[in-house]
Amino acid sequence: MNLAVNNLSLTLAAVLVLVSIVISYKEKLGFTKDILISVFRAIIQLVIVGYLLKYIFQVNNVFLTLAMTAIIIINASLNAKKRNGHLKKGFWISLIAIASSTIITIGVLILSGAIRFIPSQIVPISGMIASNSMIAIGLCYRSLDRLFHDQRQAVLEKLALGASIKLASITIVKESIRTGMAPTIDSAKTVGIVSLPGMMSGLIFAGVDPVHAIKYQIMVTFMLLSATSIGSVIATYLAYKEYYNERKQLIV
Known part of the structure; x- marks a missing residue:
């Protein structure tokens, strides 16, 4: 089974983050900045870890x-x-x-x-x-x-x-x-x-x-x-x- 997850689908899926941002903004929860920072950190960390794990798995x-x-x-x-x-x-x-x-x-x-x-x-x-x-x-x-x-x-x-x-x-x-x-x-x-x-x-x-x-x-x-x-x-x-x-x- 091939998973249809590519860069375009991930970009479009990022729209889901807007749900959290909108809720935080409308309810004045003060989480808007934290949500954006957490998303960017997650992306950067996961990309780095992904390539690192790929190397570790290959080297064994x-x-x-x-x-x-x-x-x-x-x-x-x-x-x-x-x-x-x-x-x-x-x-x-x-x-x-x-x-x-x-x-x-x-x-x-x-x-x-x-x-x-x-x-x-x-x-x-x-x-x-x-x-x-x-x-x-x-x-x-x-x-x-x-x-x-x-x-x-x-x-x-x-x-x-x-x-x-x-x-x-x-x-x-x-x-x-x-x-x-x-x-x-x-x-x-x-x-x-x-x-x-x-x-x-x-x-x-x-x-x-x-x-x-x-x-x-x-x-x-x-x-x-x-x-x-x-x-x-x-x-x-x-x-x-x-x-x-x-x-x-x-x-x-």
Whole structure:
């Protein structure tokens, strides 16, 4: 099946962006500039990445594959840390969490025979895992920040009664982990009924047998559940300690 996507069709499809711009303008949302910038950035980034991936796939070099995966993880970590300005070690916490979720999940997939260690499989899957971990961790960070402010008095009272910082924070930690994992779990509940996910839709659109596309999507669902769970737990348990000083005093 040949996809009829050429430069002209893409240019005409760009008219769809006007829908967002018109809505932003008429409703005075203030997103017009952001929409234009995001579109241009997306085009530039995707073109660069497209040619870069084409080269990496052709070369099929282990070190280039690992380097590309590392770039994805580092970039995801930089973006995740922006979700909470109170975390001094936000980048390193995010890096540990995202790298762990990516390595563990991909490791299981390779050992199970679901994928092979080739750039055309490792790089895209690393991107999916890191992206979803980044979003989940960002939600955890925001939840931590909100809950520590909202429940500050309760935490102080627990500390005053002799509780450790872990015991004083455990309710906040668990709620933050739930917040980070919730979107992925909700998505898994409705996949195939409410939505046809990107990977499955893309394969079907490209002419792949829907049954085979479904198998790939099931694998992706398992993969993302694992990645967001690992990332959320590691990031939250490392991040909550940043709300205390060396004397175990709450600093928010």
